[in-house]
Amino acid sequence: MEIVLDHVSYTYQAGTPFAGDGLRDVSVTIPDGSYTAIIGQTGSGKSTLLQHLNALLKPTTGTVRIGDREITPKTSNKNLKPLRAKVGLVFQFAENQLFEETVEKDVAFGPKNFGVPEKEALARAHHALDLVGISPEYYENSPFDLSGGQMRRVAIAGVLAMTPELLILDEPTAGLDPKGRTELMTLFETLHREQGIGIVLVTHQMEDVANYAEFVLVMADGHLIKQGPPAEIFSDPAWLAEHHLGLPRAAQFARELRAKGLPLPDIPLTEQALAAEVLAILRPTREADHE
Numbered sequence: 001m002e003i004v005l006d007h008v009s010y011t012y013q014a015g016t017p018f019a020g021d022g023l024r025d026v027s028v029t030i031p032d033g034s035y036t037a038i039i040g041q042t043g044s045g046k047s048t049l050l051q052h053l054n055a056l057l058k059p060t061t062g063t064v065r066i067g068d069r070e071i072t073p074k075t076s077n078k079n080l081k082p083l084r085a086k087v088g089l090v091f092q093f094a095e096n097q098l099f100e101e102t103v104e105k106d107v108a109f110g111p112k113n114f115g116v117p118e119k120e121a122l123a124r125a126h127h128a129l130d131l132v133g134i135s136p137e138y139y140e141n142s143p144f145d146l147s148g149g150q151m152r153r154v155a156i157a158g159v160l161a162m163t164p165e166l167l168i169l170d171e172p173t174a175g176l177d178p179k180g181r182t183e184l185m186t187l188f189e190t191l192h193r194e195q196g197i198g199i200v201l202v203t204h205q206m207e208d209v210a211n212y213a214e215f216v217l218v219m220a221d222g223h224l225i226k227q228g229p230p231a232e233i234f235s236d237p238a239w240l241a242e243h244h245l246g247l248p249r250a251a252q253f254a255r256e257l258r259a260k261g262l263p264l265p266d267i268p269l270t271e272q273a274l275a276a277e278v279l280a281i282l283r284p285t286r287e288a289d290h291e
């Protein structure tokens with residue numbers, strides 16, 4: 001499902017003394033089935049942009065087209081349910097949204113509320129819980145007795161149980177341990193690759209952008225200031241620093257190696273790419289032997 005924002009601005013608490021701009025004149029196309037990352041410093045408008053992608057927020061001016069639905073400032077809140085099922089939003093600290101007595105009830109709530117019969121809703125819940133790595137022994141537990149990481153997974157399962165076409169994720173791994181982070185990022189990548197689910201990921205982790213994203217949007221002060229593939233976005237470290245953004249660790253390390261005289265041909269973005277370049281320099285003859 002393609003999403004097109006056309007001159008979208010959003011003002012929080014418009015018409016009050018507390019009014020503040022969340023988005024300023026943003027025009028962008030998020031291609032169907034893509035893996036897009038949104039980066040930018042704190043307060044730059046990333047979460048505001050994300051919430052326009054499933055019409056949780058409606059533009060103050062401009063239009064948002066989500067598949068074949070057009071959202072304008074005048075769009076009523078009625079009939080947005082099917083859209084919200086297709087575009088699943090995982091909030092920042094999603095575990096704060098849990099509320100049911102048991103894990104399986106919480107995950108089945110969305111489908112049931114959408115009119116899916118009880119038995120099928122539970123089957124969907126179990127499948128989604130399996131995807132996020134929550135085993136059946138937890139189904140009857142209160143979600144509030146789980147660890148923080150498990151609660152986060154249950155909340156994500158609740159979104160997956162709606163079988164969205166597009167998954168929009170607001171810093172989904174914030175506060176998790178390294179293993180939990182990798183597991184979740186791998187899950188999103190698998191959903192994207194194997195089931196063709198589109199992903200829009202808001203993140204402060206440049207490694208995640210380098211490892212997974214096909215396309216990057218950079219926000220600053222409510223404006224979209226740059227867009228392109230990761231290699232292009234990370235090609236100008238001075239520009240990134242100006243906007244309080246960094247390079248992926250592998251790229252930083254490669255720059256240091258280069259500064260110390262190692263003749264790396266270009267700046268790799270991922271650890272694998274860096275390792276391959278270093279190996280090619282250290283073992284040129286062996287590489288040649290293999291050919």
Ligand SMILES: Nc1ncnc2c1ncn2[C@@H]1O[C@H](COP(=O)(O)OP(=O)(O)OP(=O)(O)O)[C@@H](O)[C@H]1O
Binds near residue numbers: 013021049
């Ligand atoms: N509920 C709100 N009421 C008023 N202003 C808000 C509200 N939510 C966000 N804003 C303002 O809108 C702007 C964009 O905020 P947004 O939350 O989209 O930024 P962000 O890029 O997601 O930041 P972070 O990285 O901290 O999550 C900020 O100036 C913020 O202060």
Ligand SMILES: [Mg+2]
Binds near residue numbers: 048092170
């Ligand atoms: Mg945010």
